[in-house]
Amino acid sequence: MDKRVCAVEENRDKCPCTYEPCSKKGICCECLRYHWERMELPACFFPPEVERTYDRSLGRFIRCYSK
């Protein structure tokens, strides 16, 4: 059995998300699950100027990278 431990502190340090009250910060599996259930992607998928808008939709992601 894999006994790997979540690197939550390191993840939190590297997380670019500017939505400060979020309890999922650094717990990337919960973050990804939360957004994917809403057909969204986590903050770290977006460039900073888009991340700040909190629009995490797939449509916004596709528009970002199809220029």
Ligand code: SF4
């Ligand atoms: S991307 Fe969403 S779930 Fe992840 S830390 Fe930011 S606000 Fe929380």
